[in-house]
Amino acid sequence: MAIQDCCSQPGLRPFDDARADMLGQLDVVAAAELVPLEQALNRVLAEAVISPLDVPAFANSAMDGYALRAEDTMTGEKLELIGTSLAGHPFTGRVDAGQCVRIMTGAALPLGADSVVMQENCTSEHNRVAITGKVEPGQHVRQAAEDLAQGETVFQAGMRINARVLSVLASLGLEQVNVRRPLRVALLSTGDELRSPGDLLAPGEIYDSNRIGLAAMLTRLGVEITDYGIIADDPELIRKAFLKAAASHDALITSGGVSVGDADHTKVVLEDVGRIGFWKLAIKPGKPFAFGHIDRCAFFGLPGNPVSAAVTFHLLVRPALATLAGERLAPPLTLQATALMPFKKSPGRMDFQRGRVERQADGSLGVVPAGSQSSAVFSAMAEANCLLHLEQDRGPVETGETVTLELIDGLYW
Numbered sequence: 001m002a003i004q005d006c007c008s009q010p011g012l013r014p015f016d017d018a019r020a021d022m023l024g025q026l027d028v029v030a031a032a033e034l035v036p037l038e039q040a041l042n043r044v045l046a047e048a049v050i051s052p053l054d055v056p057a058f059a060n061s062a063m064d065g066y067a068l069r070a071e072d073t074m075t076g077e078k079l080e081l082i083g084t085s086l087a088g089h090p091f092t093g094r095v096d097a098g099q100c101v102r103i104m105t106g107a108a109l110p111l112g113a114d115s116v117v118m119q120e121n122c123t124s125e126h127n128r129v130a131i132t133g134k135v136e137p138g139q140h141v142r143q144a145a146e147d148l149a150q151g152e153t154v155f156q157a158g159m160r161i162n163a164r165v166l167s168v169l170a171s172l173g174l175e176q177v178n179v180r181r182p183l184r185v186a187l188l189s190t191g192d193e194l195r196s197p198g199d200l201l202a203p204g205e206i207y208d209s210n211r212i213g214l215a216a217m218l219t220r221l222g223v224e225i226t227d228y229g230i231i232a233d234d235p236e237l238i239r240k241a242f243l244k245a246a247a248s249h250d251a252l253i254t255s256g257g258v259s260v261g262d263a264d265h266t267k268v269v270l271e272d273v274g275r276i277g278f279w280k281l282a283i284k285p286g287k288p289f290a291f292g293h294i295d296r297c298a299f300f301g302l303p304g305n306p307v308s309a310a311v312t313f314h315l316l317v318r319p320a321l322a323t324l325a326g327e328r329l330a331p332p333l334t335l336q337a338t339a340l341m342p343f344k345k346s347p348g349r350m351d352f353q354r355g356r357v358e359r360q361a362d363g364s365l366g367v368v369p370a371g372s373q374s375s376a377v378f379s380a381m382a383e384a385n386c387l388l389h390l391e392q393d394r395g396p397v398e399t400g401e402t403v404t405l406e407l408i409d410g411l412y413w
């Protein structure tokens with residue numbers, strides 16, 4: 001019989017169920033605003049973008065060479081060169097039978113021409129051009145609207161604007177774009193033991209590493225952060241900080257104090273000043289994660305253990321912020337890999353172990369643990385390039401088994 005996870009308890013909420021419940025309790029809160037394209041990076045589209053024009057707006061050449069009628073090349077006769085079409089300076093005449101026009105990449109295809117021959121396949125002398133080889137009608141021509149057609153929906157509302165999206169918006173000639181305002185997120189750490197990097201540590205104290213890591217992830221997500229620093233393990237101070245932050249933010253993210261210790265006040269204060277959506281999930285790391293609201297402000301109580309804080313941010317806070325921001329977030333792309341070493345696992349909680357996945361000599365993907373799986377050992381998190389998704393009820397992973405994972409390299413963390 002499989003050994004039950006020592007730290008799980010009956011009644012812990014399964015991950016998928018809790019996540020869906022949480023997202024169901026959240027609405028879009030970020031209002032729409034028009035911003036210049038230069039300020040639109042990382043913002044979320046508030047409405048669909050419909051193309052105001054054809055891209056490209058005119059048929060043009062994909063090569064430097066000669067524009068001509070494909071049928072005129074069947075006989076092998078030389079063609080009469082009648083002009084030049086440069087990018088930005090179209091040839092204004094017409095290509096008739098037996099004629100051609102010198103053309104550069106991006107230049108408009110002259111009227112009458114239907115194809116382009118690259119100059120490497122042509123010889124030109126005294127305004128007579130000889131073509132070698134066969135010419136297919138339409139070759140090396142970029143047709144009008146080949147990329148996007150006027151009236152076409154280019155992006156749906158909810159798209160996050162990255163550098164690629166930004167370039168497409170610019171190709172449509174848009175000067176401004178209708179986006180959601182950035183979310184306002186308050187961040188704080190709780191714990192008497194916490195000091196800021198640079199401070200001297202007294203016995204029993206540690207550096208606050210969660211807040212700077214969480215702030216970095218939030219920055220990459222384009223939110224406006226208010227940093228409330230470190231709050232001592234004093235219910236009254238925590239209460240005041242929660243109420244102050246909740247009054248002017250869309251979301252409040254805390255770390256620490258959500259478990260059941262004598263100095264764990266976060267969840268108790270949340271119950272007092274707001275309402276709890278849920279607390280305690282069947283996940284590892286991150287079991288005591290708390291979700292709720294203080295008035296209209298969404299509340300995310302991350303566990304203090306650094307790995308638990310980072311992983312629950314990714315699994316739960318990231319999709320929640322997407323909902324608040326009106327962003328359509330695709331589920332993480334998961335891959336299958338072969339375990340090259342055993343992974344310890346007890347039934348009871350879904351386990352997001354930190355791994356390093358690499359391409360093997362035979363082309364397959366192999367994964368090993370990225371180091372200690374303790375939720376207090378963050379250095380392994382920094383080594384990891386993937387999170388394994390190990391099902392709640394399964395036991396250990398043997399070498400050679402296929403496991404599911406998601407890549408974390410290149411994300412906001």
Ligand SMILES: Nc1nc2c(c(=O)[nH]1)N[C@H]1C(S)=C(S)[C@@H](COP(=O)(O)OP(=O)(O)OC[C@H]3O[C@@H](n4cnc5c(N)ncnc54)[C@H](O)[C@@H]3O)O[C@H]1N2
Pocket residue numbers: 007189190191193194206207208209210211255256257258259260261264285286287288302303304305306308375376
């Ligand atoms: N009797 C039980 N004890 C614990 C349980 C349980 O179910 N029953 N759950 C364990 C699990 S799982 C976790 S995760 C932790 C979470 O505890 P808290 O959220 O209450 O966090 P703290 O006790 O405040 O801190 C835990 C750990 O993390 C360090 N920490 C806290 N904040 C920071 C920070 N900002 N930067 C770096 N490190 C931080 C803190 O010093 C502690 O070592 O509870 C277990 N206990």
Ligand code: MOO
Pocket residue numbers: 007283284285286287288303305307308375376
């Ligand atoms: O198992 Mo706790 O959930 O993150 O250390």
